[in-house]
Amino acid sequence: xxxxxxxxxxxxxxxDAALERPAVELRHLIRPELLEAAEAAGGLPPAVAERTAxxxxxxxxxxxxxxxxxxTLGPVAEEARLPVPVLRADAALAxxxxxxxxxxxVLYAAPTTREATGQLFDAAARRTGATIALRAVAGAWxxxxxxxxxxxxxxxxxxxxxxxxxxxDRVALAQASMAGAAxxxxxxxxxxxxxxxxxxxxxxxx
Numbered sequence: 001x002x003x004x005x006x007x008x009x010x011x012x013x014x015x016d017a018a019l020e021r022p023a024v025e026l027r028h029l030i031r032p033e034l035l036e037a038a039e040a041a042g043g044l045p046p047a048v049a050e051r052t053a054x055x056x057x058x059x060x061x062x063x064x065x066x067x068x069x070x071x072t073l074g075p076v077a078e079e080a081r082l083p084v085p086v087l088r089a090d091a092a093l094a095x096x097x098x099x100x101x102x103x104x105x106v107l108y109a110a111p112t113t114r115e116a117t118g119q120l121f122d123a124a125a126r127r128t129g130a131t132i133a134l135r136a137v138a139g140a141w142x143x144x145x146x147x148x149x150x151x152x153x154x155x156x157x158x159x160x161x162x163x164x165x166x167x168x169d170r171v172a173l174a175q176a177s178m179a180g181a182a183x184x185x186x187x188x189x190x191x192x193x194x195x196x197x198x199x200x201x202x203x204x205x206x
Contacts, residue, residue: 001025002200003063005055006176007035007070010149011193014179015069018193021201029059038072039112052076060084065203067196069176071113074120085203089196093172094121096195098130102169105133107159109140109152109175117174133168135159144177156181160189 004026006012012028019026034055037048052073059066066086068077080086097104098121106121108114118134125132137159143152156178160171164187171189173179179191 001027001063002197002204003059003061003066004028005052005059005066005068005070005073006030007032007073008177011069011176014176014191014193015067015197018179018191018197020197024201024204027059027063029055031055035070035072035110035112039110043112043115044072044075048073049076049079053080056080056086057082060086065200067200069192069196071108071117071175071192072110074113074116087196087199087203088120089176089192089199090117090174091120091124092199093174093190093192093195094124096198097121097170097172097190098124098128098132100169101128101130103131103133103167104170104172105135105160105163105168106172106174107135107137107156107163107178109137109144109156109178111136111141113175121172121174133163135163149180153178153181153184157184160185160187164188 009030060082069089071090074088077086077088108117121132140155173191176192179193182189
């Protein structure tokens, strides 16, 4: 079993769709209040990190590995001390997208994830020599928060198409919620549900 901690209910089906091994069970824990608290604080203060760590412990019950799917809360996974591996879905994405070096555009929508996402992808790129360009998708997070998923994905897809047209070798959709836009884009676009599950399945195999 893989335990997943989400901050948006709409992310759970994205991971269900990305699962390539149906014999593995996904158990979703959805805690939107954690992202809401981080957004209210403008980042990831200690109190929110502590609550996230507690939620990760809950997600670990009965699981062989835990996957944290929220980019804003991602740094908490790196400090977690649990009996099972705790992985960041976006960290798996970062490793995959920089593997071929070249120019990588990393798209994000939520302002609170900018710092954590930038640090994560920059660190991954230094190990391979890839060049990272971090770009916000204007208006996308407002659309997501308004519940307009169609417009949200359209804006993300448009930004990805533009990045590829301007010479990016690959585009990373840094937030799990963006994954629904990938199918609308011609070119190499990587998402965290697919990358995160590959990493989690590898951890289960070990």
